[in-house]
Amino acid sequence: MDLYQELILEHSKRPLRSGLREPFDAEVHHINPTCGDEVTLRVELSGEGADAVVRDVSYRAQGCSISVASTSVLAEEVTGRPVTEALATFESMRAMLTSRGTEPGDAEVIGDGVAFAGVSKYPARVKCALLGWTAFTDALARAGVDISAISTATNPTVATSGSTATQGVSS
Amino acid sequence: MPSSSARVNASFSDREVAALRGDFPILTRTVRDDRRLVYLDSGATSHKPTAVLDAERTFYEQHNAAVHRGAHQLAEEATDDFENARATIAAFIGAPAGEVVFTKNATEALNLVAYAFSNASPNEQPKDARFVLGPGDEILVTEMEHHANLVPWQELSRRTGAPLRWLPVLAEGALDLSDLDTLLTDRTKVFAFTHVSNVLGTINPVAALAERAHAVGALVVVDACQSVPHLAVDVATLGADFIAFSGHKLYGPMGIGVLWGRAELLEVMPAFLTGGSMIEMVTMERSTYAPAPQKFEAGVPNAAQAVGLAAAVTWVEAVGIDRIAAHESALVDALMNGLAARPWVHVVGPPPGTPRGGAVAFVVDGVHAHDVGQVLDDAGVAVRVGHHCAWPLHRALGVTATTRASVAAYNTFGEVEALLRALDRVPGIFGIDLDEADPDAGLGVGPDARAGSVALRGEATREAS
Ligand SMILES: Cc1ncc(COP(=O)(O)O)c(C=O)c1O
Numbered sequence: 195m196d197l198y199q200e201l202i203l204e205h206s207k208r209p210l211r212s213g214l215r216e217p218f219d220a221e222v223h224h225i226n227p228t229c230g231d232e233v234t235l236r237v238e239l240s241g242e243g244a245d246a247v248v249r250d251v252s253y254r255a256q257g258c259s260i261s262v263a264s265t266s267v268l269a270e271e272v273t274g275r276p277v278t279e280a281l282a283t284f285e286s287m288r289a290m291l292t293s294r295g296t297e298p299g300d301a302e303v304i305g306d307g308v309a310f311a312g313v314s315k316y317p318a319r320v321k322c323a324l325l326g327w328t329a330f331t332d333a334l335a336r337a338g339v340d341i342s343a344i345s346t347a348t349n350p351t352v353a354t355s356g357s358t359a360t361q362g363v364s365s
Numbered sequence: 366m367p368s369s370s371a372r373v374n375a376s377f378s379d380r381e382v383a384a385l386r387g388d389f390p391i392l393t394r395t396v397r398d399d400r401r402l403v404y405l406d407s408g409a410t411s412h413k414p415t416a417v418l419d420a421e422r423t424f425y426e427q428h429n430a431a432v433h434r435g436a437h438q439l440a441e442e443a444t445d446d447f448e449n450a451r452a453t454i455a456a457f458i459g460a461p462a463g464e465v466v467f468t469k470n471a472t473e474a475l476n477l478v479a480y481a482f483s484n485a486s487p488n489e490q491p492k493d494a495r496f497v498l499g500p501g502d503e504i505l506v507t508e509m510e511h512h513a514n515l516v517p518w519q520e521l522s523r524r525t526g527a528p529l530r531w532l533p534v535l536a537e538g539a540l541d542l543s544d545l546d547t548l549l550t551d552r553t554k555v556f557a558f559t560h561v562s563n564v565l566g567t568i569n570p571v572a573a574l575a576e577r578a579h580a581v582g583a584l585v586v587v588d589a590c591q592s593v594p595h596l597a598v599d600v601a602t603l604g605a606d607f608i609a610f611s612g613h614k615l616y617g618p619m620g621i622g623v624l625w626g627r628a629e630l631l632e633v634m635p636a637f638l639t640g641g642s643m644i645e646m647v648t649m650e651r652s653t654y655a656p657a658p659q660k661f662e663a664g665v666p667n668a669a670q671a672v673g674l675a676a677a678v679t680w681v682e683a684v685g686i687d688r689i690a691a692h693e694s695a696l697v698d699a700l701m702n703g704l705a706a707r708p709w710v711h712v713v714g715p716p717p718g719t720p721r722g723g724a725v726a727f728v729v730d731g732v733h734a735h736d737v738g739q740v741l742d743d744a745g746v747a748v749r750v751g752h753h754c755a756w757p758l759h760r761a762l763g764v765t766a767t768t769r770a771s772v773a774a775y776n777t778f779g780e781v782e783a784l785l786r787a788l789d790r791v792p793g794i795f796g797i798d799l800d801e802a803d804p805d806a807g808l809g810v811g812p813d814a815r816a817g818s819v820a821l822r823g824e825a826t827r828e829a830s
Pocket of ligand 1: 473591611
C-alpha cells in the first residue's frame with residue numbers, strides 16, 4: 195500500500211516533539227467528528243507581527259497513524275521558523291492533500307510532508323492528515339497572528355479534469 | 366432465489382446465495398485496482414436488489430403524480446401505489462396499515478416522536494397527559510444508543526426541562542439493569558432504546574423492558590434500525606409503543622423511513638412537520654389536521670421510495686426473513702470464531718455464543734480503526750470505521766474508534782474469510798509484535814474510561830515521556 199510510507203509509520207510510532215510543554219501562548223483542542231480523534235496543541239511564539247517566530251509546537255495527539263504522523267511532521271517543519279514561512283508550509287501541505295493526487299508536494303517547503311502525497315487519493319483520510327495542521331493555524335490565530343491570508347478549507351477538491359484548484363470545497 | 370422448501374433455520378447454500386447475489390448488480394463490481402468488492406457494511410446501508418430499482422422506475426415511468434392530490438387517473442394510481450406500499454410494509458411488521466407513518470429515515474421518525482412530546486403544550490386541547498413533559502418528568506435512554514436515538518431526547522430535555530437519564534452498558538455489551546428501578550420510575554414519561562445495537566450487536570430484551578416501562582406509565586420507543594432488516598419483528602408482540610427504522614438498511618431506497626406507532630397514540634399525538642397534505646381544514650387563523658398517518662406526512666411524500674421499500678420487503682419475504690436471520694447468524698459465528706483465533710483482535714459486545722445482531726465491531730491492538738479499515742479497503746473489503754454514531758458508547762468502552770463488519774443476506778462465508786485474510790496483513794504493516802498480544806486483555810469498561818481522554822487500547826496514543 196503506497197499510503198503507508200515508511201516515513202509515515204516511523205513518525206506515527208515515534209512522533210517528534212510530542213508532549214505538552216510550557217510556556218505557551220495559545221492552546222487548542224481539535225476533534226475529528228467522524229472518528230473522535232483528538233489533538234491538543236500549544237504554540238509558543240517570539241517576536242511580533244511579521245517578525246514572529248514559532249519557538250515551540252507541543253502537542254498530545256490521539257488518533258490514527260496518518261493524523262499522529264502528520265502532526266509530528268508539522269512540529270518538525272515549523273518549529274524555529276518564522277510564522278510567515280510556517281503558514282506557507284501549511285498552505286503547501288493543504289494544497290497537496292486536497293489535490294486528489296494531482297500535486298506531489300514540494301519537499302523544499304514541506305519536508306517529510308511529501309510522504310503524505312498518497313493521502314490525497316483517499317478523500318476520507320485528508321481530514322486525518324490535516325487535523326494537527328488546522329489546529330496549528332487555529333492556535334496561531336489565538337496567539338494573535340493574522341491568518342486571514344490562508345485558506346482553511348480542508349475538504350478535498352472535487353476532481354475536475356486537468357485542474358489543480360487550490361481552493362477546497364467547504365462543508 | 367432460495368426455494369421455500371429449505372429449512373427456515375438453515376443458512377443459504379452456496380447455490381442459494383449465488384442466486385440471491387444475482388439480484389444485486391453492484392456486487393459484481395470491482396474496487397481499488399480490480400479487486401472483487403467484499404461488502405461488509407450493510408449495517409450502514411444495504412445494497413438494493415434490481416426489483417427495488419425496477420419498482421421505483423416503473424412508478425416514475427407509469428404512474429408518477431403527487432399522491433393524495435388531484436383527481437386525474439395518474440394521481441389515483443400513484444395514490445394506490447403509495448397506500449399499497451404502506452400496507453405491504455405494515456404487514457411485514459405485523460401492523461395495520463394505518464399505523465405506519467412514512468418519514469425520510471429513522472432519524473426523522475425518532476425526531477417526530479420526540480417533538481410530539483414537546484409540541485404537546487399543556488394549554489392545548491385536546492391534550493394527552495402522556496405526551497406532556499415538564500421539569501418533574503424524566504426521559505430515559507441507554508448508553509448504547511446511536512446518536513439518532515440520543516440527540517433528539519437531549520434536545521427534548523433541553524426544551525422541556527425534563528432531565529435525561531440513561532442506563533449504562535456492562536463490559537460485555539449488555540445493558541446494566543441493576544439500577545433499573547431507580548432510573549425507570551413513575552417520573553419517566555418515555556423510555557427510548559435500541560432493539561439491536563449497531564456497534565455491539567447486543568439484542569436488548571424489548572418485551573421485558575417494555576413491561577417495566579408500562580408498569581410505571583412510560584411510553585416505549587424502540588430504535589429498530591438494526592433489527593427489522595435482520596430478524597423477524599412483530600410489533601403485535603414486541604411490546605413497544607413506537608418503532609423506527611430506515612428503508613435503506615432494509616434493501617430499500619434512501620430517503621424513506623418508517624415510524625410505527627400504536628393507533629391510539631398516533632391519534633392523540635401532535636403533528637411534527639406541518640403544511641400541505643396533513644390538514645383537515647384550514648382558515649387564515651387556524652387549522653385542523655387529518656387523522657394519522659396523514660397528519661404526520663406533510664408535503665408531497667416520497668411515494669417512489671415507499672414503492673421501492675415495499676418491493677424490498679416483498680423481496681425479503683420471498684427469501685424469508687427467518688432464513689436471512691439464520692444465514693446472518695452463521696456468518697457472524699464464523700466471523701466471531703475467526704476473530705477469536707487472533708489474540709491481537711478484541712471484539713466489543715457479547716461473547717461468542719450469545720445471540721447477536723449482524724454487526725461485529727472490534728479493535729486491533731495498537732492500530733487505529735482508520736488504519737485497519739484502510740488496509741481492508743486495499744483488499745476490496747468495505748467495513749465501517751469510527752464511532753459509528755455511538756460516541757458515548759465508545760467512550761464507555763474506552764476506545765475512540767472501532768472497525769465494524771456487518772452482514773446482510775447476500776454475504777458469503779468466503780467474504781468472511783476474505784476479511785480475516787486482509788486483517789492478517791495489519792500487524793505486519795504497522796509493526797505490531799504478535800507475541801505481545803494479550804488474549805485475556807479485555808476492553809475495560811468503567812467510570813475511568815467514561816471520564817474522557819485516558820490512554821486507550823487499540824489506538825495510537827502517543828505522548829512524550
Ligand atoms: C441503530 C441505528 N439507529 C439509527 C440509525 C439512523 O438511521 P438513519 O441515518 O437512516 O436515519 C442507524 C443507522 O445509521 C442505526 O444503526
